Amino acid sequence: MNSSYYILYSKKAQAIAGKIIILFYRLYDIILMANQPNGHIRMLVEVGTMKGRKILLIFCTVVFIYSSINILDYFYEGYKNKKMYQELANLFPTQEIQYVENSGSEHRDALWNEENISEKFAPLLEINPEVVGWITIPGTVIDYPVVQTDNNEYYLSHDINGNKSKRGAIFMDYRNTPNGDDKNTILYGHHMRDGSMFKDITKYKDKDFFDQNTTIWFYTLSELTQWEVFSAYVTDTEFNYLRKDFESEEDYLNFINTLKNKSMHNSEVELSKDDKIITLSTCSYEFDDARFVVHARRTK
Numbered sequence: 001m002n003s004s005y006y007i008l009y010s011k012k013a014q015a016i017a018g019k020i021i022i023l024f025y026r027l028y029d030i031i032l033m034a035n036q037p038n039g040h041i042r043m044l045v046e047v048g049t050m051k052g053r054k055i056l057l058i059f060c061t062v063v064f065i066y067s068s069i070n071i072l073d074y075f076y077e078g079y080k081n082k083k084m085y086q087e088l089a090n091l092f093p094t095q096e097i098q099y100v101e102n103s104g105s106e107h108r109d110a111l112w113n114e115e116n117i118s119e120k121f122a123p124l125l126e127i128n129p130e131v132v133g134w135i136t137i138p139g140t141v142i143d144y145p146v147v148q149t150d151n152n153e154y155y156l157s158h159d160i161n162g163n164k165s166k167r168g169a170i171f172m173d174y175r176n177t178p179n180g181d182d183k184n185t186i187l188y189g190h191h192m193r194d195g196s197m198f199k200d201i202t203k204y205k206d207k208d209f210f211d212q213n214t215t216i217w218f219y220t221l222s223e224l225t226q227w228e229v230f231s232a233y234v235t236d237t238e239f240n241y242l243r244k245d246f247e248s249e250e251d252y253l254n255f256i257n258t259l260k261n262k263s264m265h266n267s268e269v270e271l272s273k274d275d276k277i278i279t280l281s282t283c284s285y286e287f288d289d290a291r292f293v294v295h296a297r298r299t300k
Contacts, residue, residue, distance in 0.1 A: 084159065085196075089143055091123040092134055121221055128160050132178035133220050135170060135187065139213040140200035146187060146218075148172040156190070166190075167197055175244050180220045180298070183252055184244050184277050191282040191292070198282035201294050204232035210265045216296045218278060227278050227296035230269035233262045237289050241279060249273040259295050269297060 124131045124145055133146040145160055147169050155171035158164060172178060173186035189198030203209045216227040235241065241259060246252040253273045260271060276298040284292035 084161070085144060088124065088127075088145060088160070092120060092145065117219065117222055117224065120219075128162070131160070132172055133180070133218055135219075136217040137200070137213070138215055138217075139209065140203060141195060142198065142200050144170045144189075144197075146170050146172055148174060148176070148178055150174050152188065156188075167192055170197065173242065173244070178220065179222065180218060180225055180278070181276070182244055183246060184242075184279055185218075186242055186244070186279045186281065188281050191284065198280060201232075201280050201282055202284065202292050204229065204294050205234075205264065205292070207265050214296075216278065216280075224300075225298055226300040228269055228299050229294060229296040230267040230271065231259045231263035231293075231295040233264050233293060234284050234286050235262065235291050235293060236287070237291060241293055241295075242281070256295075256297075271297060 121131065121134075124134075128145075128147060130147045130149050131145050132148045134144065135146055136143045147155055147160055148171055149155065151174055152171070155169040157166070157168055159167065160169050168190050170187060170189040173188070176182050176185050189201075191197070191199050191202065193199075203213070210229065210232055214229045216229065218225045218227060239262075243255060246255065250273075253271070256271050256275065256277060259277075260267060260269070278296050278298070280294040280296075282292050284290040
């Protein structure tokens with residue numbers, strides 16, 4: 001995070017805190033006036049007013065300092081988070097994808113056989129044995145390891161190293177098998193204001209971006225898989241887009257067609273009962289408990 005970004009938000013925070021202090025002063029004066037007969041301030045109250053102002057000033061100063069510390073902590077954590085993922089990316093470089101995209105399947109298989117990929121994940125598994133993959137989305141900053149544990153809560157508030165973090169980690173639904181062979185593989189990530197984690201999937205709200213950035217790469221521990229985006233939309237939590245198991249092939253086909261029809265943009269992708277999909281989910285802010293969701297089908 002560059003320094004100008006940090007200074008900008010620090011100044012905004014100070015301005016907001018200053019306005020809060022002025023507001024408290026005005027409210028205090030209004031309360032005093034409302035409690036006086038005929039709106040007149042008595043001499044006795046004037047002494048109380050001065051003491052009250054001092055107390056209020058101390059209170060507002062404490063609030064300002066506390067808020068500033070929290071803001072500084074937020075941005076410092078963001079700096080550490082960015083640095084951590086840069087170091088992890090050095091352990092797991094993904095630029096080889098360009099060779100896969102521009103070469104035939106035989107060359108792809110030679111580059112990404114199971115043995116090569118297993119070796120590639122070894123440094124990450126030493127850091128955290130719960131690493132199950134890596135996701136990369138061209139056109140975004142999304143280039144992160146994926147973890148999975150026995151619940152969907154832990155990695156909301158912990159990073160890949162197991163440290164407490166407001167940004168959490170990108171994680172797979174605990175119900176999924178980590179090899180990406182489920183009908184619906186589900187990944188979660190926070191929507192962070194600094195642009196990190198799954199914030200960039202909201203770029204798919206833009207039709208041009210949706211049309212021009214249709215590929216998602218997901219590395220499992222044994223293979224590199226490619227996915228084609230076919231749906232993106234805002235929804236509430238009442239809609240169950242997180243289904244993993246289905247009663248029949250017809251039930252599954254109806255489900256994925258429903259996902260496609262919910263998309264805010266049209267897609268020419270034709271879905272079938274044999275398709276496997278990946279679901280990316282993050283928070284959105286259109287209304288309370290809003291979610292932004294992107295779906296893609298597996299092509300390789």
